[in-house]
Amino acid sequence: MNFAIIGTGMISHIHAEVIQSLDGHHLTWVHSRNERYGADFARKYGCKHSTDLEMLLMASDIDAVAICTPSGTHAELIIQAAQHHKHVLVEKPLDIALEQADEAIQVCKENGVKLGVIFQLRFMEETKKAKRILEEGLLGALIEVDTYMKFYRPETYYENSSWKGKQELDGGGALMNQGIHGIDLLLWLAGSVSSVTAQVKTLKHAIEVEDTAAAIVNFANGAMGIIQGTTSIYPDHPQLLTFHGTKGTLELAGTEVPYIRTLHIQDRPELTINHPAVPVDHLGEAHKQQYIDFIEAIEQDRQPLVNGAEGRKSLQLVKSIYQSSLERRTVEVPQR
Template identity: 40%
Template sequence: MDKKVRFAVIGAGVIAPSHAKAIAGNSEAELVAVADVEPDKANKLAEDFSIPYVYRDYQELLKRDDIDAITVAVPSGYHAEVVIAAAEAGKHVLVEKPLDITADSMTRMISACRQADVKLGCVFQRRVTEASIVAKQAIESGKLGKLVLGDAYQKSYRSPQYYKSAGWRGTWAIDGGGALMNQGVHGIDLIQWLMGDVHSVFAYSSALVREIEVEDTAVAVVKYKSGAFGVIQGTTSVYPGQETRFELHGEKGTIIFDDSGFKQWKFADHEEAMPQVVPRVSASSDPAQIANDGHFILVDDLIQAIRENRDPLVSGEEGRKAVDLILAIYESARTGKEITLN
């Protein structure tokens, strides 16, 4: 495919401009259409990014033969419905996190895209930050030796008004969860990407402050398949929001970093200068502050995956891992038992 990859955005809410900017800013992409059930939102996005075609019904959009790929920015519980329809229409897909909110939905999405031979990528932009890549390379090169502990601390603030801003927020049916499924899913994806797959989890999870169905605070103890242990904390109930922090410890060293960069880079068997990386814009207190760099990278990656006929950087199978872990955390909190992941 030498011509530009022609995109449409389905869903025109808070995160949609990040998708539109990434597409509009790519010389190999063209932004053709947008769909949203709320016409005012769709028209606003179309006006801001000079998108020629606007739809209220995404099914009508998918009938267009001048669209090669879509990005999905609808509420989490609707991801599977849109992705499966797109796959059946022969469109490649980049879906905003989380992949979906149930195991069955994710299985059906992945299967539909594999059967239709279209690409399925998921937006987990922490994987493409400079600090994350440097830390991953250090672990894989053996600098930490045997891994012992891998922790993710995600202490965000979301106001009562945030949860009232859209009817689906803070609901099990559409949001799929709270501080973990919506905000914390990024860090949960990253810690398991860095440390390896999780074997089991024991957790507490509850709404301690906000009047919502789902959790505003959760803490989990995890055991990785490597044998290492870890702690995952996630909240939207503390003020002010803190930078997300990752602590990685092994028998031969420690790596600690947050949104500002590395805080510790120390190894038992050699001295090494702490890497200097570009700070990440934190959205711990304001979701509108989410940086666009990751969306640019992942949109471009989908384009190259289509051209090279390979899986995207974060495939459907990779994208589901964080959700499967969160679902296990919820089950543990509900039952009071340690839950082993499949």
């Protein structure tokens, strides 16, 4: 397959390196609105470049595009690519607005192209192991599920970006941008959320969106829990998801490379895990596994494991948290 990358920001380099590492697949084009950025990127990765997106999407040597642009542009670009019959793999989040996200999903369906959303943490081995433990019911019925995403971003992180921290293109802060990976894992592992009561605030940074958030959530399966997300505390803490059931506890720790830090199951001492060594971060490996699934989905004519509908779930929950905070009430989360 031949890929094009749209956008030349930091994450696009991981996509380029992953594509080049896949036998038989090629990076043929890159699009950037900035001629110099596009030329530099193309020179580095040995592909063609263009500032004309319409022309690029008409190229015959592109089967799929990877969208690596600001969040608020995602749906628009998905739609444009789908209308040119290109498969689409888009960085998280699917978009910053549900209406646009839904339109993008529909246009991909109408044009017969696959849509995948980058939530690469689902493809890590320890994450998949946690999924099996929960699906097999080893923890019993879930009682409490908590998600802690206590991150630090310096002021320069926002000052040096043309879009991060700005409502128009970021659509949110600590939850929509940094925390959405943890929220996606929460929903994938624990199931859908039925209601949320939340507050989001901007307590440290001079930005238009939240840098601190807390929410009480109720799950459709009867469990309850909390979500904490921030970019305002120092030092940065690793992401942590905790699952407490009637028969035991599982802790999934780690921001870039999640691993099972603790596992205790009543009457199953042979399964106990206690604080193993933190695994080495192989940057790009999880993206590679998601690319492999995406390519296989196209070849086998099936849905990618993280398709548009899956990618929409975390966006729905984040928007419900924002609504709860704005309206100062408990919000029911629509189920689809």
